[in-house]
Amino acid sequence: MGRTRTYDWEDPSVSAGAVGAATGLEMLRDLVAGRLPSPPISRMMGFRITEVDVGRAVFTLEPGEEHYNPIGSVHGGVYATLLDSAAGCAVHSVLPAGVGYTSLDLNVKFLRTITAETGTVRAVGTVLKNGRTTCLAQAELLDEEDHLLAHATSTCLLVPLKPR
Incomplete structure (x- = not known):
């Protein structure tokens, strides 16, 4: 007997179109409040942004079998996706209107195993240094x-960003 999982998502161009029109913090607050649709990756993996403030973003996930690797624990790519999202959105939260960002690198250290029995996990991203051309964050x-x-x-x- 197989296991299945289905999910749906909204048009990602709606949220993408909002990037740069307001401050990063305003856009992220619209995501948290549901005024902008969640990105498809969060629907597919089952995580969500739950908190945002200047220089800080929090995501939560209830790990399940659908996140497992072949050895029976949550795949490292799930860890990395959560950490990348939290760090990136922490950076996004400090951006003025008209400015965007792209990740240059992500350095992950895996410290403990996660399974479905772990319970809800949360990724907390914070900005460490906000510069003129780069921003350093941790999660x-x-x-x-x-x-x-x-x-x-x-x-x-x-x-x-170019005006839309």
């Missing part, structure tokens, strides 16, 4: 008891 992946499961740092390139 921590934590379980419900605040045990550190993984850590990442990310450097993001800040780019002026």
Whole structure:
């Protein structure tokens, strides 16, 4: 007997079209409030942005079998996706209107195994240094008891956006 999982998503061009029109923090607050649709990656993987403030973003995920690798634990790519999202959105939260970013690197350290029994995990991203052309952020992946499961740092390139 196989297992199945279905999901749906909204047109990603709606959120993409909002990038740069307002500050990064305003856009992210619209995502949290549901005024902008969640990106397809979050629907596919089952995570969501739950908190955002200046220089900080939090994502949550309830890990399940659908996230497993062949050895029966959550795949490292899931860790990396959560950490990249939290660090990137922390950077996005400090951007003025008309400025975007792209990740230059992501350095992940895996510290503990995650399984479906781990319970809800959260990735907390924070900005460490906001420069003129680059921004350095970190993200921590934590379980419900605040045990550190993984850590990442990310450097993001800040780019002026063309008016849409």
